[in-house]
Amino acid sequence: MHLSYAVIDLSKLRRNFFNIRKKIKNVKIMAVVKADAYGHGIKETAAFLSSLGNKKPEYFAVAFPDEAVELREAKIKEPILVFEPFIKDQAEDLFRYNLIATVFDDEHIRILRNALKKYGKRVSRIKVHVKVNTGMNRLGINHTEAFNFIKRLSVDKDFEIDGIYTHFANSEDKDKSFAMLQIKRFNALLKKLDENKIKTGIRHAANSGAVLDLPESYYDMVRPGILMYGQYPSPTASGGSLSARFSARRADQAGIRKGINSDETSHKGINNSNRSIKLEPVMSVVSRVSSRFVIDKGETVSYGRKFTAKRRTTIISVPIGYADGFSRGLSNRSQAIINGKKYNQIGSVTMDRIMFEIKNDNVKVGDKVIILGKDKGEEITVWDWCKVLHTIPYEVMCGFRKRISRVYRGG
Ligand SMILES: Cc1ncc(COP(=O)(O)O)c(C=O)c1O
Numbered sequence: 001m002h003l004s005y006a007v008i009d010l011s012k013l014r015r016n017f018f019n020i021r022k023k024i025k026n027v028k029i030m031a032v033v034k035a036d037a038y039g040h041g042i043k044e045t046a047a048f049l050s051s052l053g054n055k056k057p058e059y060f061a062v063a064f065p066d067e068a069v070e071l072r073e074a075k076i077k078e079p080i081l082v083f084e085p086f087i088k089d090q091a092e093d094l095f096r097y098n099l100i101a102t103v104f105d106d107e108h109i110r111i112l113r114n115a116l117k118k119y120g121k122r123v124s125r126i127k128v129h130v131k132v133n134t135g136m137n138r139l140g141i142n143h144t145e146a147f148n149f150i151k152r153l154s155v156d157k158d159f160e161i162d163g164i165y166t167h168f169a170n171s172e173d174k175d176k177s178f179a180m181l182q183i184k185r186f187n188a189l190l191k192k193l194d195e196n197k198i199k200t201g202i203r204h205a206a207n208s209g210a211v212l213d214l215p216e217s218y219y220d221m222v223r224p225g226i227l228m229y230g231q232y233p234s235p236t237a238s239g240g241s242l243s244a245r246f247s248a249r250r251a252d253q254a255g256i257r258k259g260i261n262s263d264e265t266s267h268k269g270i271n272n273s274n275r276s277i278k279l280e281p282v283m284s285v286v287s288r289v290s291s292r293f294v295i296d297k298g299e300t301v302s303y304g305r306k307f308t309a310k311r312r313t314t315i316i317s318v319p320i321g322y323a324d325g326f327s328r329g330l331s332n333r334s335q336a337i338i339n340g341k342k343y344n345q346i347g348s349v350t351m352d353r354i355m356f357e358i359k360n361d362n363v364k365v366g367d368k369v370i371i372l373g374k375d376k377g378e379e380i381t382v383w384d385w386c387k388v389l390h391t392i393p394y395e396v397m398c399g400f401r402k403r404i405s406r407v408y409r410g411g
Contacts, residue, residue, distance in 0.1 A: 004287040011410030031057035032225035043074035091115035104141040129163035163202040172209030172233035231393040284373025302347030325399035340376030
């Protein structure tokens with residue numbers, strides 16, 4: 001038994017998911033479970049969501065085919081969209097496991113057509129979703145070129161366009177002008193397709209920031225990830241009314257704006273009371289005190305001697321380190337909760353272990369240490385870490401490695 005573990009509370013996952021459903025009303029949900037369900041365990045998370053009866057997600061989404069294979073091996077039957085483009089060597093898995101590929105290039109079509117001959121004996125037409133680049137500039141066919149690509153695909157007997165989608169660059173920011181421009185570009189394409197009676201299946205765009213704040217981007221389906229896991233994508237995305245919502249025309253005039261740099265990483269004014277979807281963090285991280293000792297005034301603690309004792313004092317050490325996802329950037333700048341009280345973590349974080357000063361408190365070997373989570377009115381949040389590490393909850397949650405076992409509770 002490893003002493004450090006993450007508790008994944010499935011009851012909280014269910015409540016978060018239902019709260020998203022309530023907000024979006026009759027729109028479908030594609031549950032994003034890539035990157036091991038943001039560190040929560042892809043098989044367990046998807047199996048649980050899939051067990052939610054008539055409220056379950058209509059689709060799942062992953063980044064890569066091998067993640068989808070894990071889902072199929074866990075008996076997940078729902079349609080699975082693979083976000084990332086594929087190469088020839090990955091095409092067999094797409095057919096064998098009945099996955100939906102993302103396409104946005106003639107090369108994708110060529111690979112899939114060849115693979116259909118080889119592996120697609122039971123498949124009459126290949127289901128795909130077309131990804132349109134409206135400004136994220138990571139993946140997808142440019143919105144100005146997409147019409148001709150989709151038109152050709154729509155009359156191709158080997159293919160069925162099951163969906164069309166785009167992805168936002170900064171829907172979680174307070175300033176929605178660029179997201180509104182992306183919506184405008186996507187809408188212009190959809191209008192042209194409609195006018196030409198070209199069927200595109202399910203239309204989708206909204207990640208978590210857009211689910212909270214941009215109902216005009218819901219279309220037929222939304223694609224939340226981080227919200228399901230109980231974290232907001234930024235300190236300010238709310239779902240409330242937004243005075244800073246600029247018009248798409250204004251963003252158009254500004255062109256590709258030079259300075260839409262997010263102010264979100266400043267973490268000022270985090271206030272969850274005005275959020276339109278109530279969330280509970282699904283993951284908490286727990287460890288145990290595994291040793292305790294006294295050091296004299298002037299003694300230092302850990303590599304690099306970055307902490308010096310101001311008094312004769314008691315130190316405890318706890319078996320979690322940067323190899324587990326407790327980032328070295330937190331050295332001397334974080335806290336944990338033991339028996340309902342917060343203690344300062346001291347000295348450099350090491351690969352397998354961190355230390356705390358407990359002074360004269362009665363903390364014993366074996367006592368629980370709340371690394372992330374709540375205990376008796378005290379709380380350490382993912383955002384507390386984000387502030388120190390200048391990062392986002394996504395990176396913190398994905399950062400917990402294999403050695404931190406996942407323990408599933410509730411349901
Ligand atoms: C294409 C796509 N859609 C949806 C999501 C979900 O995003 P979020 O976790 O912000 O909801 C992601 C995640 O990065 C993504 O890449």
